[in-house]
Amino acid sequence: MRPSNMRAGMSRRTFLTRTGAGMLVLSPAGALVACGDDTGGSATSGSGGVDEVTFNNHGLAEGADAAVYEELMKRYEDETGIDIVGNGIPFNEALNQYILQARSGNLSGVVALPQGWIPSLAELDALVDLGSVIDTSLFTDSSLDTVVYNDMTLAFPTTSGAIGLVGNGLLLAEAGIDELPTDIDSFESVLEAIKDLDSDLIPYAAMTGIEQGRDIAFWMRAFGGEVIDENGTISLGDDGSVAALEWYKTLLDRGLIAPNMNRFDARPLFAQGRVGFYDDADIAPSIIGQETTDDELLSNMVPVPRPGVPGVDVPPQSLKWGGGGYAVLKGNDDIEQASIDFASWLSTDLEAVISVFEGTGRAPVLKEALQDERFTSDEWASTWAEDIAAHARPLFEFYPESARMEEILGEMVEAVMLENKDAETALADASSQLQEVIEQS
Numbered sequence: 001m002r003p004s005n006m007r008a009g010m011s012r013r014t015f016l017t018r019t020g021a022g023m024l025v026l027s028p029a030g031a032l033v034a035c036g037d038d039t040g041g042s043a044t045s046g047s048g049g050v051d052e053v054t055f056n057n058h059g060l061a062e063g064a065d066a067a068v069y070e071e072l073m074k075r076y077e078d079e080t081g082i083d084i085v086g087n088g089i090p091f092n093e094a095l096n097q098y099i100l101q102a103r104s105g106n107l108s109g110v111v112a113l114p115q116g117w118i119p120s121l122a123e124l125d126a127l128v129d130l131g132s133v134i135d136t137s138l139f140t141d142s143s144l145d146t147v148v149y150n151d152m153t154l155a156f157p158t159t160s161g162a163i164g165l166v167g168n169g170l171l172l173a174e175a176g177i178d179e180l181p182t183d184i185d186s187f188e189s190v191l192e193a194i195k196d197l198d199s200d201l202i203p204y205a206a207m208t209g210i211e212q213g214r215d216i217a218f219w220m221r222a223f224g225g226e227v228i229d230e231n232g233t234i235s236l237g238d239d240g241s242v243a244a245l246e247w248y249k250t251l252l253d254r255g256l257i258a259p260n261m262n263r264f265d266a267r268p269l270f271a272q273g274r275v276g277f278y279d280d281a282d283i284a285p286s287i288i289g290q291e292t293t294d295d296e297l298l299s300n301m302v303p304v305p306r307p308g309v310p311g312v313d314v315p316p317q318s319l320k321w322g323g324g325g326y327a328v329l330k331g332n333d334d335i336e337q338a339s340i341d342f343a344s345w346l347s348t349d350l351e352a353v354i355s356v357f358e359g360t361g362r363a364p365v366l367k368e369a370l371q372d373e374r375f376t377s378d379e380w381a382s383t384w385a386e387d388i389a390a391h392a393r394p395l396f397e398f399y400p401e402s403a404r405m406e407e408i409l410g411e412m413v414e415a416v417m418l419e420n421k422d423a424e425t426a427l428a429d430a431s432s433q434l435q436e437v438i439e440q441s
Contacts, residue, residue: 010129016067017337024420025160031183038128039379040238049334050334050335050337050338051081051082051083051217052082052083052084052085053082053083053085053109053110053335053338053339053342054084054085054086054087054109054110055069055073055083055084055085055086055087055110055112055342055386056087056089056093056094056098056107056109056110056111056112056329057069057086057087057088057110057111057112058088058089058090058094058112059088059112059245059360060087060088061088061089061094062088062091063091063357064359064360065360066088067356067359068356068359069086069356071084071355072221072239072346072352072356073086075352076342076345076346080341082338082341082342084342085109087109094117095117095120096109098117098121099120099121099124102121102124102126102329103124107126107329108329108331108335108339109328109329109331109335109339109342110326110327110328110329110339110343111326111327111329112158112324112325112326112327112329113154113155113324113325113326113327114322114323114324115146115320115322115323115324115394115397116323116324116396116397116402116403117324118125118147118154118324118327119149119398119399119402120400121327122135122149122150122152122154123400124231126329126330127152127154127155127327127328127329127330128154128327128328128329128330128336128339128340129152129153129154130153130154130155130158130327130328130340131152131153131157133248133340133344133394134153134156134344135348136153137367138321138348138366138367138368139157139281139347139365139366140157140160140367140370141363142160142320142365142389142392143157143158143159143160143323143325143365143396144157145160145323146160146322146323146324146394146397147323147324147325147327149398154327155325155326155327155328155343156322156325156326156327156343156344156346156347156348156366157323157324157325157347158325158326158346158347158353158356158362158365159323159324159325159362159363159364159365159394160320160322160323160363160365160389160392161281161282161283161320161321161322161323161362161363161389161393162281162282162318162319162320162367162384162388162389162391163215163218163279163280163281163318163319163320163321163323164279164280164281164282164303164304164306164316164318164384164388164389164392164394165277165278165279165304165305165318165388166270166277166278166284166301166302166303167180167276167277167301167302167303167304167307168270168273168275168276168277168278168297168300168302169196169300169301169302170273170296170300170303171191171194171201171273171275171276172194172196172276172302173300175190175193175194175196175197175276176193177190177193178428180199180302180304180305181304181307182205182305182308183224183308183309184247184306184307184308184309184310185309185310186305186307188251188256189230190203191203191204191251191256191276191277192254192256194276195255195256199255200274200275201274201275202258202261202269202274202275202276203256203257203275203276203277204251204256204257204262204275204276204277204278204280205257205258205261205265205266205269205270205275205277206251206257206258206278206279207261207262207263207266207279207410207413208248208252208257208258208259208260208261208413208414208417209259209260209261209262209410209413209414210256210262210317210407210410210411210413210414211262211263211264211410212232212262212263212279212289212410213406213409213410213411213412213414214319214395214396214406214409214410215279215319216244216245216248216393216409216412216413217318217319217395217409218306218317218318219244219247219248219306219317220236220240220241220244220245220318221240221314222244222287222306222307222308222309222311222312222314222316223239223240223241223243223247223309224238224240224243224245224312224314225239225241225243225244225313226237226238226239226240227241227395228396228434229394232429232438234365234434234435235431236412236427236428236430236431236434237424237427237428237431240312241311241424241427243424243426245412245413245416245426245427246423247387248413248416248417248420249378249397249416249417249423250419254347259417259418260414260417263278263279263280264279265278265355266278266279267287267288267291268291269426270288271288271291271292271294271297272291272292273294273297274321275303281321282320282361282362282363282381282384282385282388283360283361283362284301284391285298285301285361285380286360286361288301292315296331301380303380303383303384303387303388305388305391306388307316310336315391316387316388317391317393318388318389318391318392318393319392319393319394319395320392320394320397321392322362323394325343325347326346326347327343327344328340328343339343344355348366349365350366350368350369353366353368353369354369354372354375357369357374357375357381358374361381363375363381363384363385363389370385371377399437399438400441401437401439401440401441404437405434405437405438408430408433408434408437409430412426412427412429413426414432
Protein backbone atom coordinates (compact mmCIF):
# COMPACT_ATOMS: atom_id res chain seq x y z
CA MET A 1 0.00 0.00 0.00
CA ARG A 2 1.25 3.44 -0.87
CA PRO A 3 2.72 5.31 2.13
CA SER A 4 0.89 8.51 1.21
CA ASN A 5 -1.99 7.38 3.42
CA MET A 6 0.31 6.58 6.32
CA ARG A 7 -0.13 9.61 8.53
CA ALA A 8 -3.87 9.72 8.11
CA GLY A 9 -4.17 6.11 9.19
CA MET A 10 -2.19 5.93 12.37
CA SER A 11 -3.52 3.69 15.11
CA ARG A 12 -1.99 1.88 18.04
CA ARG A 13 -1.50 -1.24 15.97
CA THR A 14 -0.96 -0.34 12.36
CA PHE A 15 -0.28 2.32 9.81
CA LEU A 16 -0.57 2.74 6.04
CA THR A 17 -4.29 1.97 6.49
CA ARG A 18 -6.83 4.76 6.68
CA THR A 19 -9.07 4.69 9.74
CA GLY A 20 -12.23 6.48 10.50
CA ALA A 21 -11.29 8.97 12.36
CA GLY A 22 -23.18 23.43 24.12
CA MET A 23 -20.34 26.08 23.63
CA LEU A 24 -19.42 28.31 26.52
CA VAL A 25 -19.60 31.94 25.51
CA LEU A 26 -16.88 34.16 26.96
CA SER A 27 -16.50 37.87 26.97
CA PRO A 28 -13.31 38.97 25.21
CA ALA A 29 -11.69 40.12 28.39
CA GLY A 30 -11.90 37.52 31.05
CA ALA A 31 -15.44 36.61 32.06
CA LEU A 32 -13.93 33.68 33.95
CA VAL A 33 -12.10 35.69 36.55
CA ALA A 34 -13.26 36.92 39.91
CA CYS A 35 -14.70 40.39 39.68
CA GLY A 36 -13.84 43.19 42.06
CA ASP A 37 -16.39 45.72 40.81
CA ASP A 38 -19.53 46.10 38.73
CA THR A 39 -17.63 45.95 35.43
CA GLY A 40 -17.75 42.15 35.48
CA GLY A 41 -13.97 41.93 35.45
CA SER A 42 -13.66 43.33 31.93
CA ALA A 43 -10.39 44.95 30.97
CA THR A 44 -11.78 48.01 29.25
CA SER A 45 -9.80 51.08 28.36
CA GLY A 46 -9.02 53.06 31.46
CA SER A 47 -10.42 50.40 33.80
CA GLY A 48 -8.71 50.95 37.12
CA GLY A 49 -6.40 53.43 35.46
CA VAL A 50 -4.67 50.66 33.47
CA ASP A 51 -4.39 51.13 29.72
CA GLU A 52 -1.61 48.67 28.87
CA VAL A 53 -0.40 45.22 29.87
CA THR A 54 3.02 43.72 29.14
CA PHE A 55 3.06 40.30 27.47
CA ASN A 56 6.34 38.54 28.25
CA ASN A 57 6.57 35.63 25.83
CA HIS A 58 9.62 33.95 24.31
CA GLY A 59 7.34 33.05 21.39
CA LEU A 60 7.46 36.70 20.35
CA ALA A 61 11.14 36.18 19.53
CA GLU A 62 10.62 33.00 17.52
CA GLY A 63 9.88 33.73 13.88
CA ALA A 64 6.60 32.22 12.74
CA ASP A 65 5.30 31.95 16.31
CA ALA A 66 5.75 35.68 16.77
CA ALA A 67 3.22 36.46 14.05
CA VAL A 68 0.62 34.28 15.80
CA TYR A 69 0.98 36.07 19.12
CA GLU A 70 1.21 39.52 17.56
CA GLU A 71 -2.11 38.94 15.82
CA LEU A 72 -3.71 37.90 19.11
CA MET A 73 -2.31 40.98 20.84
CA LYS A 74 -3.80 43.20 18.14
CA ARG A 75 -7.17 41.47 18.36
CA TYR A 76 -7.31 41.93 22.12
CA GLU A 77 -6.35 45.59 21.79
CA ASP A 78 -9.12 46.12 19.22
CA GLU A 79 -11.72 44.40 21.40
CA THR A 80 -10.83 45.98 24.74
CA GLY A 81 -8.86 49.16 24.17
CA ILE A 82 -6.05 47.81 26.36
CA ASP A 83 -2.64 48.08 24.69
CA ILE A 84 -0.61 44.87 24.85
CA VAL A 85 3.12 45.55 24.90
CA GLY A 86 5.22 42.60 23.81
CA ASN A 87 8.47 41.58 25.50
CA GLY A 88 10.03 38.85 23.37
CA ILE A 89 13.23 37.27 24.68
CA PRO A 90 14.75 34.22 22.92
CA PHE A 91 13.92 30.95 24.67
CA ASN A 92 17.47 30.14 25.77
CA GLU A 93 17.80 33.53 27.49
CA ALA A 94 14.26 34.13 28.68
CA LEU A 95 14.23 32.43 32.08
CA ASN A 96 17.44 34.07 33.27
CA GLN A 97 16.18 37.45 32.08
CA TYR A 98 12.84 36.96 33.82
CA ILE A 99 14.59 36.08 37.06
CA LEU A 100 16.82 39.16 36.85
CA GLN A 101 13.89 41.43 36.00
CA ALA A 102 11.72 39.95 38.76
CA ARG A 103 14.45 40.48 41.33
CA SER A 104 14.80 44.11 40.31
CA GLY A 105 11.05 44.68 40.24
CA ASN A 106 11.01 45.33 36.49
CA LEU A 107 8.86 42.37 35.41
CA SER A 108 5.11 42.92 35.20
CA GLY A 109 2.03 41.80 33.32
CA VAL A 110 1.58 38.33 31.86
CA VAL A 111 4.44 35.89 31.33
CA ALA A 112 4.38 32.67 29.30
CA LEU A 113 6.08 30.00 31.42
CA PRO A 114 6.85 26.39 30.53
CA GLN A 115 6.24 24.11 33.50
CA GLY A 116 9.91 23.86 34.35
CA TRP A 117 10.22 27.64 34.72
CA ILE A 118 7.36 28.10 37.16
CA PRO A 119 9.27 26.98 40.29
CA SER A 120 12.07 29.50 39.71
CA LEU A 121 9.73 32.50 39.63
CA ALA A 122 7.50 31.04 42.34
CA GLU A 123 10.48 30.85 44.68
CA LEU A 124 10.97 34.59 44.10
CA ASP A 125 7.33 35.18 45.13
CA ALA A 126 6.79 36.85 41.76
CA LEU A 127 3.61 35.07 40.66
CA VAL A 128 -0.04 35.59 41.57
CA ASP A 129 -1.85 32.51 42.93
CA LEU A 130 -4.70 32.10 40.45
CA GLY A 131 -6.43 29.25 42.25
CA SER A 132 -9.47 31.35 43.08
CA VAL A 133 -9.98 32.76 39.58
CA ILE A 134 -9.37 29.84 37.20
CA ASP A 135 -12.36 27.69 36.27
CA THR A 136 -10.57 24.34 36.34
CA SER A 137 -13.50 22.55 34.69
CA LEU A 138 -12.54 24.17 31.38
CA PHE A 139 -9.11 22.52 31.17
CA THR A 140 -7.73 19.00 31.05
CA ASP A 141 -6.54 17.58 34.35
CA SER A 142 -3.06 16.87 33.01
CA SER A 143 -2.60 20.50 31.96
CA LEU A 144 -3.70 21.79 35.36
CA ASP A 145 -1.06 19.59 36.98
CA THR A 146 1.64 21.48 35.07
CA VAL A 147 0.76 24.87 36.56
CA VAL A 148 0.59 23.85 40.23
CA TYR A 149 3.57 24.41 42.50
CA ASN A 150 3.55 24.22 46.29
CA ASP A 151 -0.23 23.79 46.21
CA MET A 152 -0.67 27.07 44.31
CA THR A 153 -2.13 27.38 40.81
CA LEU A 154 0.27 29.80 39.18
CA ALA A 155 -0.81 30.03 35.54
CA PHE A 156 -3.72 29.59 33.18
CA PRO A 157 -2.78 26.31 31.45
CA THR A 158 -2.15 26.56 27.73
CA THR A 159 -0.42 23.38 26.64
CA SER A 160 0.51 19.97 27.94
CA GLY A 161 2.77 18.43 25.36
CA ALA A 162 4.85 15.31 25.35
CA ILE A 163 8.14 14.07 24.00
CA GLY A 164 7.32 10.92 22.08
CA LEU A 165 8.53 8.74 19.24
CA VAL A 166 8.26 10.02 15.66
CA GLY A 167 8.61 7.69 12.69
CA ASN A 168 9.50 8.16 9.02
CA GLY A 169 6.72 6.32 7.19
CA LEU A 170 8.56 6.43 3.88
CA LEU A 171 11.55 4.54 5.28
CA LEU A 172 9.30 2.11 7.09
CA ALA A 173 7.40 1.33 3.90
CA GLU A 174 10.64 0.99 1.93
CA ALA A 175 11.88 -1.48 4.52
CA GLY A 176 8.71 -3.55 4.09
CA ILE A 177 7.26 -2.60 7.48
CA ASP A 178 3.46 -2.37 7.49
CA GLU A 179 2.82 -2.33 11.24
CA LEU A 180 4.29 -0.17 13.95
CA PRO A 181 6.42 -2.09 16.45
CA THR A 182 4.69 -2.63 19.78
CA ASP A 183 7.52 -4.17 21.84
CA ILE A 184 11.28 -3.80 21.91
CA ASP A 185 11.84 -7.06 20.02
CA SER A 186 9.78 -5.93 17.04
CA PHE A 187 11.29 -2.45 17.39
CA GLU A 188 14.80 -3.86 17.06
CA SER A 189 13.71 -5.88 14.02
CA VAL A 190 12.39 -2.72 12.38
CA LEU A 191 15.64 -0.89 13.15
CA GLU A 192 17.63 -3.73 11.60
CA ALA A 193 15.43 -3.64 8.50
CA ILE A 194 16.07 0.09 8.10
CA LYS A 195 19.81 -0.44 8.56
CA ASP A 196 19.73 -3.11 5.85
CA LEU A 197 18.41 -0.53 3.38
CA ASP A 198 21.53 1.60 3.70
CA SER A 199 24.30 1.38 6.27
CA ASP A 200 24.54 5.18 6.31
CA LEU A 201 21.00 5.53 7.66
CA ILE A 202 20.42 6.08 11.37
CA PRO A 203 17.56 3.74 12.24
CA TYR A 204 16.86 5.51 15.55
CA ALA A 205 18.33 8.91 16.34
CA ALA A 206 18.09 8.35 20.09
CA MET A 207 19.27 11.12 22.38
CA THR A 208 22.71 9.90 23.41
CA GLY A 209 24.34 13.28 24.07
CA ILE A 210 24.20 15.32 27.25
CA GLU A 211 21.67 17.87 25.95
CA GLN A 212 18.62 15.58 25.82
CA GLY A 213 20.00 12.47 27.49
CA ARG A 214 17.08 12.79 29.91
CA ASP A 215 15.05 10.97 27.26
CA ILE A 216 16.46 7.71 28.62
CA ALA A 217 13.83 8.12 31.36
CA PHE A 218 10.95 6.95 29.19
CA TRP A 219 12.86 3.83 28.21
CA MET A 220 13.72 3.18 31.86
CA ARG A 221 10.03 3.41 32.70
CA ALA A 222 9.19 1.12 29.79
CA PHE A 223 11.59 -1.41 31.30
CA GLY A 224 9.83 -1.14 34.66
CA GLY A 225 12.02 1.46 36.37
CA GLU A 226 10.68 4.62 37.95
CA VAL A 227 13.63 7.11 37.88
CA ILE A 228 11.92 9.37 40.45
CA ASP A 229 8.56 9.06 42.17
CA GLU A 230 6.09 11.74 43.24
CA ASN A 231 7.76 11.95 46.64
CA GLY A 232 11.15 12.75 45.14
CA THR A 233 12.65 9.31 45.76
CA ILE A 234 15.34 8.47 43.20
CA SER A 235 15.29 4.87 42.00
CA LEU A 236 18.15 4.87 39.50
CA GLY A 237 19.99 1.58 39.79
CA ASP A 238 16.88 -0.58 39.98
CA ASP A 239 16.50 -3.48 37.55
CA GLY A 240 14.52 -1.47 35.02
CA SER A 241 16.96 1.42 34.79
CA VAL A 242 19.98 -0.88 34.51
CA ALA A 243 18.31 -2.97 31.80
CA ALA A 244 17.28 0.11 29.81
CA LEU A 245 20.71 1.70 29.88
CA GLU A 246 22.44 -1.54 28.94
CA TRP A 247 19.94 -2.04 26.11
CA TYR A 248 20.66 1.48 24.84
CA LYS A 249 24.35 0.62 24.69
CA THR A 250 23.67 -2.56 22.70
CA LEU A 251 21.76 -0.49 20.14
CA LEU A 252 24.80 1.75 19.79
CA ASP A 253 27.16 -1.20 19.46
CA ARG A 254 25.00 -2.59 16.64
CA GLY A 255 24.89 0.71 14.77
CA LEU A 256 21.16 1.17 15.33
CA ILE A 257 21.61 4.47 17.18
CA ALA A 258 24.39 7.06 16.94
CA PRO A 259 26.72 8.58 19.54
CA ASN A 260 26.47 12.15 20.84
CA MET A 261 23.05 12.75 19.27
CA ASN A 262 20.81 15.62 20.31
CA ARG A 263 17.45 16.82 19.04
CA PHE A 264 18.91 19.75 17.14
CA ASP A 265 21.05 17.35 15.10
CA ALA A 266 18.34 14.70 14.75
CA ARG A 267 15.78 17.04 13.21
CA PRO A 268 17.69 18.01 10.05
CA LEU A 269 18.81 14.40 9.61
CA PHE A 270 15.19 13.28 9.81
CA ALA A 271 14.21 16.02 7.35
CA GLN A 272 16.83 14.67 4.94
CA GLY A 273 15.25 11.22 5.11
CA ARG A 274 18.27 9.72 6.86
CA VAL A 275 16.53 8.76 10.14
CA GLY A 276 13.87 6.13 10.78
CA PHE A 277 12.79 7.25 14.26
CA TYR A 278 13.62 10.04 16.66
CA ASP A 279 12.03 11.59 19.75
CA ASP A 280 10.37 14.99 19.61
CA ALA A 281 7.33 16.97 20.68
CA ASP A 282 3.89 17.14 19.10
CA ILE A 283 5.05 20.13 17.06
CA ALA A 284 7.52 17.91 15.17
CA PRO A 285 5.76 18.34 11.78
CA SER A 286 6.02 22.12 12.10
CA ILE A 287 9.69 21.91 13.07
CA ILE A 288 10.61 19.44 10.33
CA GLY A 289 8.61 21.56 7.89
CA GLN A 290 11.12 24.35 8.49
CA GLU A 291 13.93 21.99 7.50
CA THR A 292 12.54 20.53 4.28
CA THR A 293 10.14 21.16 1.40
CA ASP A 294 9.59 17.42 0.91
CA ASP A 295 5.82 17.24 1.24
CA GLU A 296 5.82 13.47 0.89
CA LEU A 297 8.09 13.05 3.89
CA LEU A 298 6.06 15.56 5.91
CA SER A 299 2.76 13.84 5.13
CA ASN A 300 4.23 10.49 6.16
CA MET A 301 5.52 11.42 9.60
CA VAL A 302 4.15 8.90 12.09
CA PRO A 303 3.29 9.32 15.79
CA VAL A 304 4.58 6.06 17.31
CA PRO A 305 3.40 4.80 20.72
CA ARG A 306 6.60 3.78 22.47
CA PRO A 307 7.24 0.03 22.24
CA GLY A 308 6.94 -1.81 25.52
CA VAL A 309 8.94 -4.54 27.21
CA PRO A 310 7.43 -8.02 27.49
CA GLY A 311 6.34 -8.68 31.06
CA VAL A 312 6.21 -4.98 32.03
CA ASP A 313 2.64 -3.75 32.29
CA VAL A 314 2.84 -0.01 31.60
CA PRO A 315 1.25 2.11 28.86
CA PRO A 316 3.42 3.51 26.04
CA GLN A 317 5.81 5.86 27.79
CA SER A 318 6.40 9.53 27.01
CA LEU A 319 7.69 12.52 28.93
CA LYS A 320 5.71 15.63 29.65
CA TRP A 321 7.07 18.55 27.70
CA GLY A 322 6.17 22.19 27.74
CA GLY A 323 3.16 22.35 29.97
CA GLY A 324 2.76 25.51 31.95
CA GLY A 325 0.85 28.50 30.70
CA TYR A 326 0.21 32.20 31.18
CA ALA A 327 1.20 33.39 34.64
CA VAL A 328 0.40 36.78 36.14
CA LEU A 329 3.14 38.75 37.82
CA LYS A 330 2.57 40.47 41.13
CA GLY A 331 2.07 44.22 41.04
CA ASN A 332 -0.55 46.71 42.09
CA ASP A 333 -4.14 45.46 42.16
CA ASP A 334 -5.25 47.18 38.96
CA ILE A 335 -2.33 45.88 36.91
CA GLU A 336 -2.82 42.39 38.30
CA GLN A 337 -6.53 42.43 37.39
CA ALA A 338 -5.89 43.70 33.87
CA SER A 339 -3.20 41.04 33.45
CA ILE A 340 -5.55 38.33 34.74
CA ASP A 341 -8.17 39.44 32.22
CA PHE A 342 -5.69 39.16 29.34
CA ALA A 343 -4.27 35.82 30.48
CA SER A 344 -7.79 34.45 30.88
CA TRP A 345 -8.76 35.58 27.40
CA LEU A 346 -5.65 34.02 25.85
CA SER A 347 -6.43 30.72 27.56
CA THR A 348 -10.22 30.46 27.26
CA ASP A 349 -11.29 32.33 24.14
CA LEU A 350 -11.88 29.52 21.63
CA GLU A 351 -10.69 31.46 18.59
CA ALA A 352 -7.55 32.61 20.39
CA VAL A 353 -6.73 29.06 21.49
CA ILE A 354 -7.37 27.56 18.04
CA SER A 355 -5.26 30.30 16.44
CA VAL A 356 -2.29 29.24 18.55
CA PHE A 357 -2.87 25.57 17.67
CA GLU A 358 -3.12 26.27 13.95
CA GLY A 359 -0.16 28.65 13.99
CA THR A 360 2.26 26.66 16.13
CA GLY A 361 1.05 23.05 16.12
CA ARG A 362 0.85 22.95 19.91
CA ALA A 363 -2.20 21.00 21.01
CA PRO A 364 -4.68 22.93 23.16
CA VAL A 365 -5.74 21.97 26.66
CA LEU A 366 -9.02 23.89 26.66
CA LYS A 367 -11.64 21.13 26.54
CA GLU A 368 -13.81 23.11 24.14
CA ALA A 369 -10.89 23.41 21.71
CA LEU A 370 -10.11 19.69 21.93
CA GLN A 371 -13.65 19.00 20.72
CA ASP A 372 -13.48 21.57 17.95
CA GLU A 373 -13.49 20.20 14.40
CA ARG A 374 -10.39 22.19 13.55
CA PHE A 375 -8.48 20.10 16.09
CA THR A 376 -10.20 16.74 15.69
CA SER A 377 -9.77 16.81 11.90
CA ASP A 378 -5.99 17.18 12.29
CA GLU A 379 -5.04 13.52 12.29
CA TRP A 380 -1.48 14.02 13.48
CA ALA A 381 -2.55 16.17 16.43
CA SER A 382 -5.49 14.03 17.49
CA THR A 383 -3.50 10.78 17.19
CA TRP A 384 -0.61 12.24 19.17
CA ALA A 385 -2.97 13.45 21.88
CA GLU A 386 -4.64 10.04 22.21
CA ASP A 387 -1.72 7.66 21.80
CA ILE A 388 1.25 9.60 23.19
CA ALA A 389 0.40 12.71 25.21
CA ALA A 390 -2.32 10.87 27.12
CA HIS A 391 0.38 8.74 28.78
CA ALA A 392 2.96 11.48 29.35
CA ARG A 393 4.52 11.69 32.79
CA PRO A 394 6.68 14.45 34.28
CA LEU A 395 10.30 13.98 35.22
CA PHE A 396 11.98 16.84 37.12
CA GLU A 397 9.70 19.74 36.21
CA PHE A 398 8.58 20.35 39.79
CA TYR A 399 12.12 21.14 40.95
CA PRO A 400 13.76 24.57 40.66
CA GLU A 401 17.02 22.86 39.63
CA SER A 402 15.34 20.75 36.93
CA ALA A 403 17.83 21.83 34.25
CA ARG A 404 20.77 20.57 36.29
CA MET A 405 18.93 17.34 37.08
CA GLU A 406 18.31 16.71 33.39
CA GLU A 407 21.97 17.41 32.68
CA ILE A 408 22.98 14.76 35.22
CA LEU A 409 20.95 12.16 33.33
CA GLY A 410 22.54 13.29 30.07
CA GLU A 411 26.02 12.99 31.54
CA MET A 412 25.15 9.49 32.75
CA VAL A 413 23.98 8.39 29.29
CA GLU A 414 27.01 9.88 27.56
CA ALA A 415 29.41 8.21 29.98
CA VAL A 416 27.95 4.78 29.20
CA MET A 417 27.79 5.38 25.45
CA LEU A 418 31.48 6.40 25.44
CA GLU A 419 32.34 3.41 27.67
CA ASN A 420 33.73 5.66 30.38
CA LYS A 421 31.46 3.90 32.89
CA ASP A 422 29.39 0.75 32.98
CA ALA A 423 25.64 1.12 33.43
CA GLU A 424 25.52 0.27 37.13
CA THR A 425 28.33 2.66 38.05
CA ALA A 426 26.87 5.48 35.97
CA LEU A 427 23.44 4.99 37.50
CA ALA A 428 24.83 4.96 41.04
CA ASP A 429 26.79 8.15 40.41
CA ALA A 430 23.78 9.89 38.84
CA SER A 431 21.51 8.80 41.69
CA SER A 432 23.90 10.28 44.23
CA GLN A 433 24.17 13.57 42.34
CA LEU A 434 20.41 13.87 41.88
CA GLN A 435 19.77 13.22 45.55
CA GLU A 436 22.26 15.92 46.47
CA VAL A 437 20.54 18.44 44.19
CA ILE A 438 17.13 17.62 45.68
CA GLU A 439 18.41 17.99 49.23
CA GLN A 440 19.95 21.37 48.44
CA SER A 441 16.94 22.77 46.60
